[in-house]
Amino acid sequence: MAQLIDGKAIAAEVRALAAQRAAALKEKGVEPALAVILVGEDPASKVYVRNKARACRECGIRSEVIRLPETTTQAELMAEIERVNNDDAIHGLLIQLPLPRHLNEEEALAAVDWKKDVDGFHRMNAGALLNGTPGVLPCTPAGCMELLSRAGVRLDGAEAAVVGRSNIVGKPMALLLLRANCTVTMCHSHTKNLAEVLRRADVIVSAIGKPRFITADMVKEGAAVIDVGINRLPDGTLCGDVDFDAVSEKAGWITPVPGGVGPMTIAMLMMNAVAAAENHAR
Numbered sequence: 001m002a003q004l005i006d007g008k009a010i011a012a013e014v015r016a017l018a019a020q021r022a023a024a025l026k027e028k029g030v031e032p033a034l035a036v037i038l039v040g041e042d043p044a045s046k047v048y049v050r051n052k053a054r055a056c057r058e059c060g061i062r063s064e065v066i067r068l069p070e071t072t073t074q075a076e077l078m079a080e081i082e083r084v085n086n087d088d089a090i091h092g093l094l095i096q097l098p099l100p101r102h103l104n105e106e107e108a109l110a111a112v113d114w115k116k117d118v119d120g121f122h123r124m125n126a127g128a129l130l131n132g133t134p135g136v137l138p139c140t141p142a143g144c145m146e147l148l149s150r151a152g153v154r155l156d157g158a159e160a161a162v163v164g165r166s167n168i169v170g171k172p173m174a175l176l177l178l179r180a181n182c183t184v185t186m187c188h189s190h191t192k193n194l195a196e197v198l199r200r201a202d203v204i205v206s207a208i209g210k211p212r213f214i215t216a217d218m219v220k221e222g223a224a225v226i227d228v229g230i231n232r233l234p235d236g237t238l239c240g241d242v243d244f245d246a247v248s249e250k251a252g253w254i255t256p257v258p259g260g261v262g263p264m265t266i267a268m269l270m271m272n273a274v275a276a277a278e279n280h281a282r
């Protein structure tokens, strides 16, 4: 039976650490502050933004949610980003994705001052990750690494398979595992014999967005399985990409959904926000 990696508990520990660092900054007269730009009325985005603001409050980080209407033009969005970039009292800025279809996400992300880029999506930070130089790490993959490390999963020399190749999860995840000396295979919708590739893996990270897609027959005995996927089932409940019950019987470690990677994403965001304020204070 797999060891359950409790993302909720680990995230609480990480947030406590962020709160300590935020308190130390306040003693030096710097109040860490994070701005979130939310454009439009996407219900899921509203929930995420609310959760991020709550986490900020708990950690002693001031948060400012900038709500812009669905009809916001690219020029208006760019002007708002510029305003926050130039505001010395705000140390971190994130743009809640997805943006409404008529807006250019890439242009918006590139306009964020990379020193305030707490999501790690700016090209400067993405490039730093590729080059192996210091930079801001994207929250979800960084959270997965924290879970693996705290669970004591040995990564050096391990075979790792990442399923999904998005810029926000799959690609940076593969680079972080490579940095930890794994032999990494990146899988996607064109991968042939996915099950065969996964059966070789000591570590599987799934970020696809397909409910219970990874079944027990695809998993090696004793593997560590990190489930990034968040899927809503017709009955309204959430599940991951992994067939949790069956895979738990076979894996060495497994993360649940909900309560696995999700809480870690926000905890790592808090760490990035505090780090941005610390860098500013320096």
Ligand code: NDP
Residues within 6 Å of the ligand: 140, 163, 164, 165, 166, 167, 168, 169, 170, 187, 188, 189, 190, 191, 194, 207, 208, 209, 210, 228, 229, 230, 231, 261, 262, 263, 265
């Ligand atoms: P994207 O939709 O951007 O990427 C999905 C990836 O899955 C693509 O690379 C796609 O391949 C691949 N894929 C789709 N079908 C298959 C298949 N049958 N076999 C192999 N690969 C496949 O998603 P994201 O990376 O943004 O998110 C992935 C999941 O993670 C979602 O469920 C999302 O909700 C969740 N998520 C969770 C977070 C958290 O905090 N826990 C944070 C971010 C995301 P291809 O490139 O070939 O199309």
